[in-house]
Amino acid sequence: MKIAIAQLNYHIGNFEANTQKIISTAKSSHQNGAELTVFAELAVSGYPPRDFLEFDDFIQKCEVQINLIAEACFDIPLILGSPVRNTTKKGKPLFNAAVFLYQGQKEYFRKGLLPDYDVFDEYRYFEPADSFQCLKFNDHKIAVTVCEDLWNVEDHPLYVKQPMEDLILEKPDLIINIAASPFDYAQAEKRETVLRKNVDKYKLPLVYVNHVGAQTELLFDGGSMVMDENGMLISRLKFFDEEVQIVDVGIQFAGNQLSVSLLPEKIERIHDALVMGVRNYFQKLGFQKAVLGLSGGIDSAVTMVLAARALGSENVHAVLMPSQFSSNHSVQDALDLAKNLGSTFQIIPIKEIYESFEHALHEAFVGKAFDVTEENIQARIRGALLMALSNKFGMILLNTSNKSETAVGYGTLYGDMNGGLSVLGDVYKTEVFELARFINRKAEIIPENTIIKPPSAELRPEQKDSDSLPDYSVLDKILFAYIEQRLKPEAIAKQGIDSKIVAHVLRLVNLNEYKRHQSPPILRVSAKAFGIGRRMPIVAKYLS
């Protein structure tokens, strides 16, 4: 049976565009010989629709779209994801379902396992299905499952149920899984492993259809795939791009790889994911131009290159805002980068504004020494200047903070923490260096001096990040152990790190929840990013 795998980029709540895309894809696939076209989880609404699912009108609109699609594709068999109503009057009001449409037939395959960890909130909206049945179509019996339904394969399973155990009793000849599986830099391998565990266990070929594209902070990398019943990868669609592929699923393909996209290395994946994240954020909001503060440091340099690749160099505007503490090389490094990219830039010194703040606060601050207050004033002047340009010219301000400084609060709220989108907020400083090297692998785009000089906020004379923070190699190790691995202080210290430094860093992480609460959305590239996937109390005492 020829199945079209439609790996598309949807726009949440943009029903007209999503429906249009689904209909035209179904029609062209059909013309190209597909007997069944499969779209991703909640394709109709886009994923994740979040609390729009609580609006009855939003659900009605999903139903209307399903009917429009069913009508426009009357003779075209297809499967697509949509929220559907729970009509039993018991439990949550919705199911997350795969819907099969063909010649007036409308069949639902409801999701049984609802992820409710990290960035997922599905139990907030959906009732888990408690019974499962196969789709009978074209002399085939297909186990149609929705994403998490195949993920309960751990030794200590997260769910007490296992939908495939029910489905396998019907002796299906194929598994189809429609998914919304977001990117992190280790997810592609994990996904393949999990799917292969199902194939190995049930001895069935598997068709897996994922989303691609960015939905604010959530990045979907695509990589939809087909495995034969031996677990061999027959086909894998592109990463980070839309693609429709028709695969003839059946014994004839066994052992015969069709088209398997390359899986890039970790740092290239992060690079590509971030470029897609920036691009889609602007596209879907209807903006073209970005503005950012270019300091001469590595974070803003990497952010600018990613933005230029996402939006075009001509759509990225750099602003240099030197103060009395800025070194000459910083200005020069920033200028060199802007020129290398061919982007517009301007220089706005902040000295005069800073002095006007000093003057206004003179009386209030009498007898008080220069401290972090004055550092923050500089950062806030820059933040306000960038926002003024953003407001006046309709450019979105890109935030340039990295994950390490976001973690320990080494940044100024309403200053350098400003922005509509944080590009590097899930990238540790040591990874920012790797990104810079990756960007420069063929030619020096980011000035070498930006990469090799010691990191500094340049907010007081001779300041270096290492004055107040451990070396980034140590800091990032602690942060990874605490944030990603959730290890306790003693376990982190056992990795050969001074326990006082560990305690200090964990305290900083916890004390700075209040700052991160007001951070822009952060493009998520790791398994544990700051934002919706990490929910910590602000007022709490544990380790702080």
Added chain:
Amino acid sequence: MKIAIAQLNYHIGNFEANTQKIISTAKSSHQNGAELTVFAELAVSGYPPRDFLEFDDFIQKCEVQINLIAEACFDIPLILGSPVRNTTKKGKPLFNAAVFLYQGQKEYFRKGLLPDYDVFDEYRYFEPADSFQCLKFNDHKIAVTVCEDLWNVEDHPLYVKQPMEDLILEKPDLIINIAASPFDYAQAEKRETVLRKNVDKYKLPLVYVNHVGAQTELLFDGGSMVMDENGMLISRLKFFDEEVQIVDVGIQFAGNQLSVSLLPEKIERIHDALVMGVRNYFQKLGFQKAVLGLSGGIDSAVTMVLAARALGSENVHAVLMPSQFSSNHSVQDALDLAKNLGSTFQIIPIKEIYESFEHALHEAFVGKAFDVTEENIQARIRGALLMALSNKFGMILLNTSNKSETAVGYGTLYGDMNGGLSVLGDVYKTEVFELARFINRKAEIIPENTIIKPPSAELRPEQKDSDSLPDYSVLDKILFAYIEQRLKPEAIAKQGIDSKIVAHVLRLVNLNEYKRHQSPPILRVSAKAFGIGRRMPIVAKYLS
């Protein structure tokens, strides 16, 4: 049987303080004749611990505390809430349980219904219990339940299970419910109704123990209670304050009210809740002093009074920051309020700083007209000045935005949206007026002129809120219908509002998710506040 109801204010992750409070309360209740002392849901850790529950070390610490309490109160029977491990190796790793401790005995009563709507995320962490049994103690058989376990009483129940249906088979003589039921201004009645439905159905007396105190944005109002088997309120503990009450639960109390605290009117509840919210935020973070911008308008005036009541007038510092657009009466109204309260204040005109921004941006803005950019610059200068004072003197900046303007984005990000805590962000403008009237009911604390003048941001000449927004009476009606009731545009227009105005307002609400994403935590007083309880996509198209 004499039961002590311990309605206490816990601090999340502050194990030492929570344990100390639990032990001393258990001991004094015991001395006062209590045969059983009951503490609230997750009392050991504080509620909600959020993702700290994913840290094994945090769970270990809960276990250690339980053992410390069991040891210190060996001969004192008590029930308290704690996360406990799921040892079945299937499902989520934890249960949310009531733990009975007495003479080395440790019995668990696991929560079966896990709220996962609005501000709740319990399915994120906990496995729902699927079997239930009563506590046998002192010749009594007690149905020990945890919060939501009693809430599945709607005609279309949210959960397919019903723990009491299992428990009633054992013929208990009493229901105990330990809860973490947060405040909203209509919740006290709802809570009583829900509990009475259980009493009516099962013909059993009921002891209900709630939290009190603020946990960042979540406010717990207490109001723990006892009903006899006829649904009569025998006892109700204080609202917004700790209290321990011993009630002799048995036939002898039937029809005999002991001590039923008064339930204040809506606006007084909101007032008291906000005062508690501000007080606890500062106390639990270890701060004493607040700073805020006082504009002469009603929002900052009400915020300042609430802060003064929470922290003491001497701990609230007002900053007046007039610009060329500020009216004389605004400065005078602000001064009058500060003087009425006896708080310190200072005046910092922003003209000079504003001119320095104008000068710095002159070249970039050549040929461009005055627009919202310049309005925002003024707001951001004020925001930066307030943060400078906050940084230099260790005062927390209070945000003064109300729910109406937060909803439509009528506020400047990194300007007047700044603050560690939003006091009025869940209070519609029309309710802010009610609060002002309530505050002034005995004497004119807030200058009458602040209340009666037309609201204005005073960021351009002769500006009034009504220039760009519908009247607040109309705006708030639309907002309530959309945010609280989730009605669609057509249904809102049917309330007699121009459908173009409705569409415009809903569009503003949706387009401004990006601003609210960076808002401070908002004290929650309604059933649908901005923040953790309302999760909307930023990049979306529905109604925008």
